[in-house]
Structures are given as structure tokens and as C-alpha cells.
Amino acid sequence: KQEVTQIPAALSVPEGENLVLNCSFTDSAIYNLQWFRQDPGKGLTSLLLIQSSQREQTSGRLNASLDKSSGRSTLYIAASQPGDSATYLCAVYNQGGKLIFGQGTELSVKP
Amino acid sequence: DTEVTQTPKHLVMGMTNKKSLKCEQHMGHRAMYWYKQKAKKPPELMFVYSYEKLSINESVPSRFSPECPNSSLLNLHLHALQPEDSALYLCASSRKENTEAFFGQGTRLTVV
Numbered sequence: 340k341q342e343v344t345q346i347p348a349a350l351s352v353p354e355g356e357n358l359v360l361n362c363s364f365t366d367s368a369i370y371n372l373q374w375f376r377q378d379p380g381k382g383l384t385s386l387l388l389i390q391s392s393q394r395e396q397t398s399g400r401l402n403a404s405l406d407k408s409s410g411r412s413t414l415y416i417a418a419s420q421p422g423d424s425a426t427y428l429c430a431v432y433n434q435g436g437k438l439i440f441g442q443g444t445e446l447s448v449k450p
Numbered sequence: 451d452t453e454v455t456q457t458p459k460h461l462v463m464g465m466t467n468k469k470s471l472k473c474e475q476h477m478g479h480r481a482m483y484w485y486k487q488k489a490k491k492p493p494e495l496m497f498v499y500s501y502e503k504l505s506i507n508e509s510v511p512s513r514f515s516p517e518c519p520n521s522s523l524l525n526l527h528l529h530a531l532q533p534e535d536s537a538l539y540l541c542a543s544s545r546k547e548n549t550e551a552f553f554g555q556g557t558r559l560t561v562v
Binding site: 370371375381383428435440441 | 481547549553554555
């Protein structure tokens with residue numbers, strides 16, 4: 340059974356810092372991996388999708404990497420801003436269309 | 451347009467009520483999903499529809515009844531719910547299974 344783990348569970352940093360969020364998964368037979376952002380009480384916003392054949396994807400200040408063989412992905416956020424404060428969720432696509440989520444990392448960026 | 455629209459945004463219902471949640475997308479996606487999310491927890495998959503056919507039911511109680519009338523619309527019919535069913539219900543869609551998923555803003559359901 341696929342399990343997705345995110346470390347740390349919570350993170351507080353001062354504005355301007357670069358930071359890394361970690362995601363690991365137990366079954367390397369994934370189709371894709373997707374990072375989401377969720378603001379309190381809101382839906383999920385897609386940040387980056389990495390296909391299983393890719394190693395990384397970039398969008399603005401965000402960079403996500405994928406190492407299928409070791410079952411790991413990282414989300415790098417450059418020059419963090421208070422507006423980046425949210426919960427970040429990592430999810431992997433398993434066979435049959437199932438999207439399996441990690442528990443999330445709650446990020447707080449202090450001005 | 452990458453929008454998935456869910457209505458209503460908030461819903462309060464009694465345990466004997468019947469209500470429905472609605473989800474709509476106009477991106478031409480052929481896979482649609484219902485997720486349930488409790489506070490401080492990740493979303494949990496409930497149902498997957500692929501090409502308007504139910505492909506996954508994650509052992510969801512029968513008081514939740516999904517319906518996919520056409521490729522753009524997904525409903526979740528609710529009947530005789532329990533207070534523990536109170537949660538944020540999220541709809542998502544993707545071009546097909548295992549491709550990038552787009553989520554709606556959710557319906558905050560409270561069962562009293």
C-alpha cells in the first residue's frame with residue numbers, strides 16, 4: 340500500500356529565506372507526483388506536476404525534484420514571502436487514478 | 451480556464467435531510483473525483499469517475515451517492531448523514547486518470 344510522508348509537519352521561517360520541503364513515498368511505481376498549496380478552509384491549488392520520467396520542474400520561485408528510485412521529492416521555495424504561508428501537500432498518482440496525499444507541511448513565513 | 455466550480459460553498463443540513471453537492475468543469479476533462487477532508491488532515495479519495503463511469507468507490511457508505519450526468523458535471527447526493535460526516539468536500543478533475551488534477555474550492559458541510 341502506497342504511503343506518502345512529508346517532513347517537516349510545520350515550518351516557520353523569516354521572510355527572504357530559501358527553504359526545502361520533503362516528501363517520500365514507499366512504492367516507486369508511481370505515474371506522476373504533484374505538489375499543491377492549500378490556504379486555510381480553501382481548496383487545493385496545483386503548484387507543479389512532475390511526470391514519472393522527469394527529474395524536476397520549475398515555476399517561478401518554485402522548483403520540485405523527483406527521484407523515483409529512492410522514493411523522494413523535494414519542493415524548493417526561493418526567497419520566501421509572507422504570502423507563501425500555507426499548507427503544502429505532496430501527492431502521488433497510483434494505478435487506477437488514485438491520488439495519494441501526504442499529511443502536508445504547514446509553512447509560516449514571518450515578515 | 452483551469453476552473454472547477456463547486457456549489458454550494460457552505461451547507462448545513464440535519465441528519466434527516468437530503469441534499470446534493472454540485473461540481474462543474476468546462477476543461478474537457480474526462481476524469482472527475484470526490485474527496486473528503488477533515489480539519490488538519492489530507493484529502494481522502496471517495497469516488498473516481500472516468501468517462502462518466504464510476505471506476506473507484508473507496509468503500510464509501512451508501513448515504514453518499516455520486517452521479518455523473520455528463521462529462522462536465524459531477525454530483526454528490528447526501529442522505530441521512532451523521533455529524534462525523536461534517537468536513538470539506540472537494541471535487542477535482544483531470545484530462546484523464548493519472549494526469550494533472552485541478553481542484554475546486556470545496557463545499558464546507560456541517561451536519562447537525
